[in-house]
Amino acid sequence: MSAKPRYRRVLLKISGEALMGKQQYGIDLETVERIASEVRDAIEIGAEVCLVIGGGNIFRGLSGAAEGMERASADYMGMLATVMNALAMQNALERLGVHTRVQSAIPMTTVCEPYIRRRAIRHMEKRRVVIFAAGTGNPFFTTDTAAALRAAEMGCDALLKGTQVDGVYTADPKKVPTATRFERLTYHEVLAKDLKVMDASAISLSRENRIPIIVFNIHEQGRFVDVLRGNGKCTVIEEPAAA
Numbered sequence: 001m002s003a004k005p006r007y008r009r010v011l012l013k014i015s016g017e018a019l020m021g022k023q024q025y026g027i028d029l030e031t032v033e034r035i036a037s038e039v040r041d042a043i044e045i046g047a048e049v050c051l052v053i054g055g056g057n058i059f060r061g062l063s064g065a066a067e068g069m070e071r072a073s074a075d076y077m078g079m080l081a082t083v084m085n086a087l088a089m090q091n092a093l094e095r096l097g098v099h100t101r102v103q104s105a106i107p108m109t110t111v112c113e114p115y116i117r118r119r120a121i122r123h124m125e126k127r128r129v130v131i132f133a134a135g136t137g138n139p140f141f142t143t144d145t146a147a148a149l150r151a152a153e154m155g156c157d158a159l160l161k162g163t164q165v166d167g168v169y170t171a172d173p174k175k176v177p178t179a180t181r182f183e184r185l186t187y188h189e190v191l192a193k194d195l196k197v198m199d200a201s202a203i204s205l206s207r208e209n210r211i212p213i214i215v216f217n218i219h220e221q222g223r224f225v226d227v228l229r230g231n232g233k234c235t236v237i238e239e240p241a242a243a
Contacts, residue, residue: 006230007157009048009124012039013147013198014162014218016057016085026057027088035162036092038224039129043098047228050120050130050154052147053089055081061139075139079106082143086133087111099128105137105146117153124154144202152209159211160227161198162218167235168197185237187213197237212238 014035021028042049058081064074086102093100101123102112112133113119120130135146151159164174168190171179187207190197197203197215206213216227216234226232 003045003229005042005045005047005225005228007047007160007228009050009154009156010042010158010160010228011050011052011147011151011154011156012160012162012224013052013144014054016054016060016081018057018162018164018218019053019085019088020057027085029088029092032088032092033095034221035218036089036096036098038218038222039093040096040098041222041225042228043127043129045225045228048124048127050124050132050150050156051086051089052132052143052150053082053085054143055079055085057081058084072139075135075141076106079134079137082135083108083112083133086131089131093129099126100131101128102131102133105132105134121154141201142199144198145205148198148202148205148209148211151211152205156211158214159206160214160216160224162224163215164217164219166217166220166223166233168195168215168237182235185235186239187237190237203237206237207239210239212236 019027019032021031039049055078059077061075061078065071083104090100090102103115104112105115107114123130132150135143167181169179169181173179187203190203214234214236216223223232227234
């Protein structure tokens with residue numbers, strides 16, 4: 001592959017649901033392998049990539065809390081689900097020849113490394129993919145917030161959110177056929193319009209660190225690399241350039 005990426009170091013955030021494929025629950029290995037191939041292609045054009053994967057395909061803390069569980073306990077269970085997804089993605093990437101490390105915010109050294117910022121940066125410098133698991137390690141924070149936090153800590157040029165649709169819309173395009181897509185938004189507009197892109201903490205953290213958020217469809221073949229090159233159908237969230 002040719003053409004260097006516009007964004008050299010990026011964090012890719014995907015939901016746990018993105019790994020389900022057409023299943024109602026769990027991990028679809030074919031889908032995981034396809035997403036892993038997208039990450040491999042990004043590495044091949046010279047990008048440095050780290051990932052945060054949600055856990056909603058296995059367990060969602062908020063849902064557990066709604067059913068009567070204590071919120072903190074439910075969130076910890078959700079964090080463990082993200083570790084399972086991270087290990088599945090690591091396996092798929094390494095089958096493709098991509099050196100990968102999983103770092104967990106909750107220490108579990110039998111299966112992965114603990115999160116150490118300087119070690120993670122060094123892995124990326126050596127062209128290894130780093131998957132950050134277990135969120136921030138704290139309850140009451142989403143994996144969106146974990147993604148924004150890790151993107152800031154890693155000095156990423158952009159935070160790419162791979163979703164089920166090709167950008168941010170005025171409403172859910174699967175439910176509202178007349179919904180329109182935004183090409184560009186500011187962080188303030190996302191918060192003011194209450195657009196369900198990422199939670200407010202993640203948006204605010206990205207704004208403070210001036211990290212663009214790019215929302216695209218992770219299920220479209222080749223779209224990840226297109227977006228890295230500054231092309232492709234997506235929505236870009238960032239502060240407008242100073243006049």
